[in-house]
Amino acid sequence: MTMSKTRGVLPFLLGGILIAFIWVVLWFLGLEDSMLLMAIYLPPFAALVSGIIGVAYFGQEGFMREDRFHMMNLMLALALVVFAIAEIATGVIGSSETGYLAIILMQLPGLLLVALGVASYLRATTEVLNYRNDKTVASIIFIPIGVFTVAGAITAIAVPGALTVEYLVNIAVAAGIGSIVLALGKLLWIFRQGKLAAPLGFAFIAMLLYLARSVLWCWFGFIPLGPLFQVLVVESYILLGVSISMARGLQDGKTEIAA
Amino acid sequence: MEINSLYVIKRDSGLCMYHKDFQEEVFDPQLLSSFVIAMTTFFDEVTRSSKPQARAFEGADYTLIVEFGEWTVGAVSADKESQRLREKLKAIIAKFENQFSLLRWVDLDLAVYTRFERHVIEAFIRDRIDPDSQIIVKPHWEFYTKNPDVVSFLRLVPQICTVKDAADFWEIPLEIALNLTAEALWEKAITVKAAIRSDDIYEATALTGSRGSTEVVPPEVTRVLSQLDGETPLTIAAERVKTADLKRFLGDIAVLAEKHEVELVSPAQAVVVLFSSALQELMDRCAKIMGRRVAHQIFFDSREKQAQVYPWLAFVDFDESLDVEVKSSLMSAAGKRRITPEILNDGFRNFLHSIVRNTRSYMGAKPANIILEKTQEEMGKQFPRRYLDIEWELLNV
Numbered sequence: 001m002t003m004s005k006t007r008g009v010l011p012f013l014l015g016g017i018l019i020a021f022i023w024v025v026l027w028f029l030g031l032e033d034s035m036l037l038m039a040i041y042l043p044p045f046a047a048l049v050s051g052i053i054g055v056a057y058f059g060q061e062g063f064m065r066e067d068r069f070h071m072m073n074l075m076l077a078l079a080l081v082v083f084a085i086a087e088i089a090t091g092v093i094g095s096s097e098t099g100y101l102a103i104i105l106m107q108l109p110g111l112l113l114v115a116l117g118v119a120s121y122l123r124a125t126t127e128v129l130n131y132r133n134d135k136t137v138a139s140i141i142f143i144p145i146g147v148f149t150v151a152g153a154i155t156a157i158a159v160p161g162a163l164t165v166e167y168l169v170n171i172a173v174a175a176g177i178g179s180i181v182l183a184l185g186k187l188l189w190i191f192r193q194g195k196l197a198a199p200l201g202f203a204f205i206a207m208l209l210y211l212a213r214s215v216l217w218c219w220f221g222f223i224p225l226g227p228l229f230q231v232l233v234v235e236s237y238i239l240l241g242v243s244i245s246m247a248r249g250l251q252d253g254k255t256e257i258a259a
Numbered sequence: 260m261e262i263n264s265l266y267v268i269k270r271d272s273g274l275c276m277y278h279k280d281f282q283e284e285v286f287d288p289q290l291l292s293s294f295v296i297a298m299t300t301f302f303d304e305v306t307r308s309s310k311p312q313a314r315a316f317e318g319a320d321y322t323l324i325v326e327f328g329e330w331t332v333g334a335v336s337a338d339k340e341s342q343r344l345r346e347k348l349k350a351i352i353a354k355f356e357n358q359f360s361l362l363r364w365v366d367l368d369l370a371v372y373t374r375f376e377r378h379v380i381e382a383f384i385r386d387r388i389d390p391d392s393q394i395i396v397k398p399h400w401e402f403y404t405k406n407p408d409v410v411s412f413l414r415l416v417p418q419i420c421t422v423k424d425a426a427d428f429w430e431i432p433l434e435i436a437l438n439l440t441a442e443a444l445w446e447k448a449i450t451v452k453a454a455i456r457s458d459d460i461y462e463a464t465a466l467t468g469s470r471g472s473t474e475v476v477p478p479e480v481t482r483v484l485s486q487l488d489g490e491t492p493l494t495i496a497a498e499r500v501k502t503a504d505l506k507r508f509l510g511d512i513a514v515l516a517e518k519h520e521v522e523l524v525s526p527a528q529a530v531v532v533l534f535s536s537a538l539q540e541l542m543d544r545c546a547k548i549m550g551r552r553v554a555h556q557i558f559f560d561s562r563e564k565q566a567q568v569y570p571w572l573a574f575v576d577f578d579e580s581l582d583v584e585v586k587s588s589l590m591s592a593a594g595k596r597r598i599t600p601e602i603l604n605d606g607f608r609n610f611l612h613s614i615v616r617n618t619r620s621y622m623g624a625k626p627a628n629i630i631l632e633k634t635q636e637e638m639g640k641q642f643p644r645r646y647l648d649i650e651w652e653l654l655n656v
Contacts, residue, residue, distance in 0.1 A: 066581070069550035128544045129629045193623025196549065250621070251552040 009245045012050070016238035019046075023231045035227035042234045044087035050241025051080030057248050068124035073247045075117025076203065076240055082110030083237065101166045104173055111176060114207070118183045125190060140186065144178025155219065167218065174214035181207045199246040206239035262344070262383055263321060263336040267355050268292040269362070270332050276362060277355065277371050279379055285321070285336060295325060295334050315340050328352040330363045351382050376445070385441045390423040390433055391454030393513050394440055397447070404446035412439040413448060419513050421454060452516070455493070455509045458642040460532050461521040462489035483511060489524050489594070490532050490585075492641055527593035530600045531585055533638075533645055534607035535575065539583040540634040541614060546581050548630075549621050554581070557621075561613035569606030571598060604648070612654050619656045628655050 019042065026035045054077025064070050086106035093102055122140075125131075152171040184204040191197050209232045216229065263285050267277040273296035278288040298316065316323040322340045326333045326348045333352035337344055355378075359369055396418050397403065404410060416425045426436035443449045463484045486496040493512060494505075502508040515521040524532070546554035558577040566572045574589035592598045619627040631654055638646040 064551070066547070067551045068547060069553075124547045128547050128633070129626055130633060190626060191622045193625070194619065194621045196622050251550055 009242055009249060012238055012242040012245055015046075016235055016242070019234055019238070020231065023227070027228070032227065039227045039230035040090070043090070043230055043237065044084045046234045046237040046241070047080045047084035047087055050237055050244065051077050051082075051084055053077075053241065054244035054248075055081060058244070068121045069247070070251075072117035072121040073199075073244050075113045075120075077244055079110040079113040079117070080237060080240055080244075082113065083107055086110065087233070101169055104169060108173070111173065111180070115176065115180050118180050118187075118203075122183045122187055125187060129190065131190075140179055140182045144175045144182060148172075148175040148178060151219070170214050170218055174211060174218065177207060177211040177214065181211055195250055199243045199250065202239050202243035202246060206236040206243060209233075209236035209239065261338040263338075265348075265351070265379060265383065266291060266295070266334040266336075267352060268295055268332045268334065270296065270327070270330055273297070274366075276331070276359070277375055279383075281383065291323075291334070295323070295332060299325065299327075299332065324348060326352060328356050331356055347382050351378060354378050380441050380445050384445055385437070388422060388437055388440050388444070388451055389454070390421065390426075390437070391456075392422050392440070393419060393452045393454060394422060394425060394443075395419050395450045395452060395513075395517055397449060400443075400448040403448040404443065406442060406446060408439060409443045409446055409448060412436075413443060419510065419517060452513070455512050455516070456644050457494045457497070457505060457509065458492045458644050458646075460489060460492055460524045460529050461487045461496075461512060461516070462524050463487045463521050464519060483508070484515070484520065487512075487521050489528060489590070490535075492532070492536075494641060494643070525594050525596055526600045527596060527598055527603055528590065529645070530603045530607070530648070531590060531593045533642055533648060534603070534611070535583050535585050536641060537611065537634060537638050537649055538575070538607075538614075540637050541611065541630065542577060542581065542583060544630045544633060545614070545618050548626070549618070551579075551581060553621060557614055557617040561610060561617055565606065565610045565613055569602070569609070571603075572606055572610055575610070608650060608653065611649075612656075615654050615656050624656050631655065 019038075023035065023038070026032075026038075054073060058070055058074040058077055061070065063074065086103055089106055090103050122137075126137075148171050152167070156167075181204065184200060184207055188197055188200045188204050191200060213229060213232050213236075216232075262281050264281065265277075265279045266275055266288060268275050273293050275288040275292035295316075314325060316325070321336050321338060324335045324337060324340050324345060326345060328349075331352050333348045333355075335344060335348050355375060356363075358375065358378075359371060361367060362369065362371075394416065396413055396416065400413055401410065404413075412425070412429070416428060420428070422436050422440050423433060425440070426433045429436065440449070440451065444451050482500045483496065486499050491499075493509065497505055497508045500508075512521060516523070542554055542558060545557065549557075555577060562572050562575065571589055571592070574586035576584045576586065578584055589598075593603065615627055615631055618630065631651065635646065635649075635651045638649070
């Protein structure tokens with residue numbers, strides 16, 4: 001990747017590493033107030049910056065139905081803007097389980113945008129490459145639903161009183177994010193040897209971190225909207241920004257002609 | 260390869276012992292025989308060679324191919340020279356020398372023309388006809404032939420039909436129909452044209468046609484004419500006019516071709532159309548996965564690289580709406596045979612390969628090869644006979 005192509009990606013990557021580093025340092029030093037402050041301000045900031053940069057680039061040409069790669073990246077960028085609004089609402093509502101439920105519901109349109117973008121790109125890819133479309137789509141939809149439903153049911157039986165509305169909504173959202181992760185994983189696997197693997201890989205890791213948040217809350221007792229919880233969110237927004245910037249680099253960059 | 264005439268000449272006397280004009284008479288046979296013998300002797304004298312040196316004489320629109328037997332010289336007037344034609348000529352003079360060996364020593368009437376006819380039909384007529392060849396019966400054909408078999412054969416067949424259709428009509432074995440067709444062609448009662456295939460590309464020469472005022476123009480024929488733009492294979496044109504019967508559609512094209520209202524594009528033009536269709540298919544698939552911008556970059560970077568070797572590739576464009584466009588300058592050069600099909604084939608193949616290699620760098624080898632395979636499949640549907648003219652296996656990465 002040339003310097004011109006990495007120019008947009010490096011700040012995101014360095015920012016992500018720096019935030020993770022600062023978070024670890026603050027955690028070791030036990031400065032919880034500073035961590036909480038960062039947990040409130042950083043997620044909307046990270047999402048908004050990533051989203052606006054993506055929309056500014058991919059939004060220039062609007063929705064191009066025939067260019068699914070462009071459309072997926074525009075959807076991701078728009079989703080980040082929606083996430084930013086939801087994260088701002090987090091600061092207003094405060095950290096509680098009910099607040100977390102409200103945030104999740106506010107983030108749903110964003111997740112829907114991500115799902116639509118990724119699904120349309122997966123569909124275009126499977127159509128062009130003639131993979132067994134129905135089987136792929138069915139497994140991507142039903143595997144996460146099956147896994148999270150079974151895991152949720154076992155937890156509800158094993159832990160009395162765990163079956164709350166928040167818990168059920170979280171399971172459903174986790175299944176949806178799981179589908180997105182699987183779809184991105186499939187795309188990453190298909191294009192693993194090419195340059196497309198880079199943006200898809202970062203988007204995959206970003207959504208995996210996003211999924212981790214739901215899993216940590218449901219099964220590992222993490223406090224929703226707590227500092228450690230929010231670091232995952234910030235990193236996932238930053239990685240989505242990296243993915244969008246890399247896609248932009250691919251769109252702008254010169255192809256290398258093999259001899 | 261069009262053959263005009265065949266001559267078998269006695270070497271020492273320059274006498275034409277046998278000749279056949281397959282089309283109209285071009286040369287006086289005795290005059291031509293004298294010329295051939297004079298020229299070959301001249302060259303042998305000049306080069307002091309004991310072995311005959313002359314091989315061919317080029318005219319403006321014909322080539323006179325010469326082959327030497329032990330005591331005869333064979334000459335064929337054709338539109339171009341080919342090794343296959345030379346081999347045939349060698350074989351026919353060997354047969355002549357063998358059958359009429361007595362003529363080497365004495366001049367006798369051995370009924371050469373009637374006795375040798377079968378060999379000439381076999382060598383030069385029969386192999387031009389295949390079951391799908393179009394028989395076009397000449398008006399007043401009965402004046403051309405007195406052969407009773409041919410007369411019976413032609414009496415009831417349609418004016419334009421394939422040999423296979425004629426065999427089916429008469430309920431005779433195909434081999435017999437092929438032989439009768441060859442005899443009818445020999446007698447010049449019919450003309451035979453190569454079969455019109457579904458992936459041939461035709462061009463309308465006149466949308467109004469050359470019909471008389473009393474002749475009714477079926478609307479579907481007018482619709483067909485508007486689709487024959489020199490860039491669309493007949494399969495696609497048939498789809499566009501929503502014809503239910505492809506065979507009948509091809510028959511209509513044969514009628515139009517006979518009336519010179521449509522004509523087959525040149526081989527070079529056909530290569531341009533074949534490859535530009537393949538490029539379009541490939542680029543559509545690439546753009547769907549990598550996006551329009553990357554598809555554009557790949558196209559133009561590949562073209563820039565290949566245009567150093569094949570400058571004419573600069574006339575192949577890829578516009579904003581993802582359409583591969585061949586500029587009229589290149590199409591015209593191909594139509595006027597100013598660029599050979601071989602050069603076009605090489606250039607386009609390298610161009611396609613370069614695109615596939617660049618595609619690989621974006622999506623990896625396997626998806627790039629799958630896209631190529633799907634493109635090949637689609638081309639197989641559009642050009643069922645000619646899609647293998649593209650060496651697909653060389654394009655894999």
